[in-house]
Amino acid sequence: MKKSVIIFSQQPADIPLVLSLVRKSVQDSLTIVCVGVQNNYRFFTRVCEKEYKIMYIPRKTLPAPWQLSSFFGAIIFLKYIYKKRCSNICNHDVYFFAKGHDWVSIYLINKLAHSGNNIFFSPSISNTIEVKRYSFRESVLIIAYRWLCSAKVVFANTEMGRLLYWDHPLIKNTNIVTEPVIFEKFRTGIEVGPKTILLLDSNMESVNIIKGYTETMLLFAKQLIGVGYRIHLKAHPRLSYTPGIKEYIESEIPSFIPAEFIDCKNYSYVVGLSSNALSNISLHYSNVVTIIDLFEYIDTNKKNAYKNFLLANPDNQILFISNINELSL
Numbered sequence: 001m002k003k004s005v006i007i008f009s010q011q012p013a014d015i016p017l018v019l020s021l022v023r024k025s026v027q028d029s030l031t032i033v034c035v036g037v038q039n040n041y042r043f044f045t046r047v048c049e050k051e052y053k054i055m056y057i058p059r060k061t062l063p064a065p066w067q068l069s070s071f072f073g074a075i076i077f078l079k080y081i082y083k084k085r086c087s088n089i090c091n092h093d094v095y096f097f098a099k100g101h102d103w104v105s106i107y108l109i110n111k112l113a114h115s116g117n118n119i120f121f122s123p124s125i126s127n128t129i130e131v132k133r134y135s136f137r138e139s140v141l142i143i144a145y146r147w148l149c150s151a152k153v154v155f156a157n158t159e160m161g162r163l164l165y166w167d168h169p170l171i172k173n174t175n176i177v178t179e180p181v182i183f184e185k186f187r188t189g190i191e192v193g194p195k196t197i198l199l200l201d202s203n204m205e206s207v208n209i210i211k212g213y214t215e216t217m218l219l220f221a222k223q224l225i226g227v228g229y230r231i232h233l234k235a236h237p238r239l240s241y242t243p244g245i246k247e248y249i250e251s252e253i254p255s256f257i258p259a260e261f262i263d264c265k266n267y268s269y270v271v272g273l274s275s276n277a278l279s280n281i282s283l284h285y286s287n288v289v290t291i292i293d294l295f296e297y298i299d300t301n302k303k304n305a306y307k308n309f310l311l312a313n314p315d316n317q318i319l320f321i322s323n324i325n326e327l328s329l
Contacts, residue, residue: 004029006089006112008096009040010105012237013124013276015258016178017097019186022048023179033085035059035105039237042256047186057081059104062164065144075148078107090116095176097124100156100165103149110151113170122176125276126312127158129165159305183284188257190232192266197229200259200272201245202236211296214242220294221248223324229268234259236275269327274306282316293322 036059063070156165235241259277272278282288297303
């Protein structure tokens with residue numbers, strides 16, 4: 001029986017799960033809703049069949065309640081988006097992959113849950129969620145954010161930090177398995193010469209958790225060139241690339257192509273910091289390196305959380321290095 005399926009894609013890590021669902025739902029009426037990551041939208045419009053509906057919904061930084069114009073503007077924006085895109089949706093199967101941080105999806109999916117739709121959740125990134133007692137300031141903030149999202153959101157602590165989080169009894173937990181054929185079908189081949197490194201770069205300066213991030217990253221790139229390596233750059237689809245890094249690269253892979261879908265077998269190394277893509281690639285290739293130990297984090301607990309994230313899957317093959325001499329020159 002043909003079903004109507006809506007899939008929310010909220011972050012780059014969702015892409016393999018979304019494509020697995022698309023393959024599973026090939027006979028269904030299907031809509032992909034990309035929230036906040038325009039490169040996800042660009043990728044899906046490139047690889048998915050034309051009969052599927054693909055839409056993009058922007059997501060700005062969560063506004064503070066005391067920024068009155070931004071806060072009330074966000075409320076108006078959410079009501080407008082729901083009325084325009086979702087108000088007539090009923091009896092659909094709705095899938096999503098992140099319960100935290102995405103205030104736009106929280107609002108939309110919560111409204112859909114109360115409109116006769118079946119809501120399914122499968123995490124693209126596993127987090128341990130812990131809700132602690134609020135301070136007075138947080139108690140006031142959470143009242144405002146519950147009003148904004150029209151949902152019973154909470155502040156939750158995870159290994160990676162504190163975020164806005166939402167759950168609901170109407171949500172059905174499910175386990176969507178990424179099928180290996182997905183990577184084979186959508187893999188992008190790159191012409192790779194000898195002694196070439198694929199650098200998975202993110203502009204971590206923008207999130208302010210590493211001391212002297214840009215200087216350290218540019219020094220590392222300069223050292224790679226100095227010992228004879230060539231660099232192919234793959235920028236993060238949301239955070240973009242380190243300012244100044246393009247001075248050292250030979251070529252750039254389009255940022256909308258997920259790193260997991262790049263054929264990495266001919267690269268000398270695939271190098272990155274702590275991204276989900278780096279962890280996923282290490283499940284399929286043995287030449288994966290993290291340079292997290294080259295950097296000084298403002299909070300060492302956060303650095304340890306990222307390292308534990310990279311080590312969480314016993315099947316990955318990530319090499320941790322603390323200086324360039326640990327690479328085969």
